[in-house]
Amino acid sequence: MASRLGTQLGEWRATTAVAQSLADRIRMLLLDGRITAGERLPSERALAAELGRSRATIARAYELLEAGGYVQRTHGSGTRAALPAQRIHRPEAADEGVIDLTIASVGSTPGLHAATVRALDRLAGLLGTPGYSLDGLLPLRERIAARYAERGLPTDPGQIVVTSGAMHAMTVVLAAFGERGRAAVVEQPSFPHALDALRRTGHRLVPTPVSPGEGWDASHLVDTLRAQRPALAYLIADFHNPTGATMPELARARLAAVARTTGTLLVVDETCAELDIDRGWTPKPFAAHGPALLIGSMSKIAWGGMRIGWIRASREQLPQLLAARPSIDLGSPLLEQCIAVELLDDLDALLARASARLRAGRQAVADGLAAHLPGVPMPEVPGGLAAWIDLGGPWSTSLSLAARDRGLLLPPGPRFSSSGVLDRFARIPITWEPEVTAEAMRRLGDAWRALHAGELPDSTRLAASAVV
Numbered sequence: 266m267a268s269r270l271g272t273q274l275g276e277w278r279a280t281t282a283v284a285q286s287l288a289d290r291i292r293m294l295l296l297d298g299r300i301t302a303g304e305r306l307p308s309e310r311a312l313a314a315e316l317g318r319s320r321a322t323i324a325r326a327y328e329l330l331e332a333g334g335y336v337q338r339t340h341g342s343g344t345r346a347a348l349p350a351q352r353i354h355r356p357e358a359a360d361e362g363v364i365d366l367t368i369a370s371v372g373s374t375p376g377l378h379a380a381t382v383r384a385l386d387r388l389a390g391l392l393g394t395p396g397y398s399l400d401g402l403l404p405l406r407e408r409i410a411a412r413y414a415e416r417g418l419p420t421d422p423g424q425i426v427v428t429s430g431a432m433h434a435m436t437v438v439l440a441a442f443g444e445r446g447r448a449a450v451v452e453q454p455s456f457p458h459a460l461d462a463l464r465r466t467g468h469r470l471v472p473t474p475v476s477p478g479e480g481w482d483a484s485h486l487v488d489t490l491r492a493q494r495p496a497l498a499y500l501i502a503d504f505h506n507p508t509g510a511t512m513p514e515l516a517r518a519r520l521a522a523v524a525r526t527t528g529t530l531l532v533v534d535e536t537c538a539e540l541d542i543d544r545g546w547t548p549k550p551f552a553a554h555g556p557a558l559l560i561g562s563m564s565k566i567a568w569g570g571m572r573i574g575w576i577r578a579s580r581e582q583l584p585q586l587l588a589a590r591p592s593i594d595l596g597s598p599l600l601e602q603c604i605a606v607e608l609l610d611d612l613d614a615l616l617a618r619a620s621a622r623l624r625a626g627r628q629a630v631a632d633g634l635a636a637h638l639p640g641v642p643m644p645e646v647p648g649g650l651a652a653w654i655d656l657g658g659p660w661s662t663s664l665s666l667a668a669r670d671r672g673l674l675l676p677p678g679p680r681f682s683s684s685g686v687l688d689r690f691a692r693i694p695i696t697w698e699p700e701v702t703a704e705a706m707r708r709l710g711d712a713w714r715a716l717h718a719g720e721l722p723d724s725t726r727l728a729a730s731a732v733v
C-alpha cells in the first residue's frame with residue numbers, strides 16, 4: 266500500500282542529485298503542511314521499494330533531513346518528521362523585498378476608513394447592551410439577506426449567522442454537521458485551509474477535478490456522490506479558488522438533486538462569488554437549486570483584516586449551527602459588524618472597486634507571463650482571485666523553491682490538492698498591485714530559467730506559510 270509520504274511525493278522524479286532532491290521535496294512537504302511534524306515516515310527500506318530507489322539513496326536523504334533538523338530518528342519509533350523551530354527562517358512580506366504570492370487578497374477597500382468612522386456612531390447605540398450576539402447584528406443580517414434576494418435566492422435575515430470570516434464559518438459548520446470518519450467530496454484543486462479543516466475534523470477527502478476552461482466534470486462529480494455517499498461536499502461554485510471557474514446552473518441543479526438522494530450536505534463557499542471581472546452571466550446561489558449551506562465573507566470585497574463572514578442556512582439547519590457555536594466562540598466583534606453594515610450600504614461601489622483592481626492585476630499577470638515565461642499560456646480568468654497556470658510539466662514545487670531563493674513566495678500546486686498531485690500547476694494571484702506583480706513575474710521568470718538550466722534551488726531557507 267502506498268504510504269502517505271509516497272502519495273504526497275506525487276509526481277516527484279529526479280535523475281541527478283537524487284538524495285538531495287528527495288530531501289528538498291520532503292522538507293517542502295513538511296513546511297507546506299502536507300506532511301505534519303511528528304508524523305511517522307516510512308522506513309528506508311519501505312520508501313526505497315515504493316519509490317524504486319536504492320536504500321542508500323533514501324538513507325542519504327533522511328540523513329540530510331536529520332542534519333537540518335527536519336526529521337528525528339529514535340531507536341524503536343523510527344523516523345518522524347520534525348520542525349527545527351529555532352532554525353526556520355520565516356520570509357514574510359515584511360522581510361526586505363520579499364513578495365508574498367501565497368496571499369491572494371486585495372488590500373483594504375478605499376472606503377474602509379470612512380466606513381469605520383461612520384460605524385462608530387452605530388456602535389454607540391449598542392454600548393449599553395451586553396454585546397454578545399450569537400447570530401450577529403440584525404442590520405447586517407438584513408443586508409446580507411437582501412443581497413441573496415437580489416441574486417435570486419429569497420432569504421430571511423433569520424437564516425443568516427454572522428461569523429468571524431469564512432474559515433470560522435467553516436469551523437462552525439463542521440462542528441455542527443461534520444461526521445468524523447465519513448467521506449467528504451472536495452474539488453481538486455481547492456482552498457488548502459478548507460481541506461485542512463475537513464481533514465482535522467476526521468473526514469476522508471475524495472477529490473473531483475476542476476480546471477480553468479472546462480470547470481467541473483459533472484459526470485465525475487455525480488458518479489462520486491453516488492459511489493461514496495459522502496457526508497459532505499465542499500464546493501467553491503463561483504470564481505473557484507484557484508481556477509476561477511464558475512459552475513453552470515444546470516450542473517448546480519443536477520448536483521443538488523443527486524445530493525438529496527445520497528444524503529450529502531452541500532457546503533458551498535461563496536467567498537469569491539462577488540469577484541466578477543467580465544464573466545458575462547450571474548448564476549443563482551447554489552441554495553436556489555436545493556438544500557445547501559452557503560458561506561460568505563467580507564474578506565475579498567472589503568478587507569481580510571475585518572474578519573467578518575457569514576453562513577446562510579435553512580430554517581431547519583439553523584438550530585444545530587447555533588447550538589454548536591458557543592463552544593467555539595460567543596459571537597463576532599460588533600465594531601467590525603457595524604463597519605460591514607456601512608460598507609454593504611454601497612455594495613455596488615465596493616464591488617466596482619474590487620473588480621477594477623482584479624482587472625488590472627489580471628493584465629499584469631498576463632503581461633508578466635508573456636514577457637518572462639514564454640510558452641506558459643495565460644488561462645481564462647473571468648474573475649476571482651488568481652490565475653491557475655499550467656506549467657506544462659511537474660515543476661511547480663521546484664519552481665516554488667527556486668522562487669524563494671529570489672525573494673518570491675509562491676505556494677506549489679500540490680498545496681491545493683488533497684492528495685499531493687497537481688505539480689504541473691501554480692497559482693498566481695491577480696490581486697496584487699500591477700507594479701508588484703510585474704516584479705514578481707520578473708523573479709518568477711528568473712527562477713523558471715534557472716530551473717530549466719538545471720540549477721538546484723537552495724532550499725535551506727524554506728518556511729511554513731498560510732495560503733489565502
Ligand SMILES: Cc1ncc(COP(=O)(O)O)c(C=O)c1O
Binds near residue numbers: 369
Ligand atoms: C475559497 C476561500 N474560502 C475562504 C477564504 C478565507 O476567507 P476568510 O478570510 O473570510 O476567512 C478564502 C481566502 O482566500 C478563500 O479563497
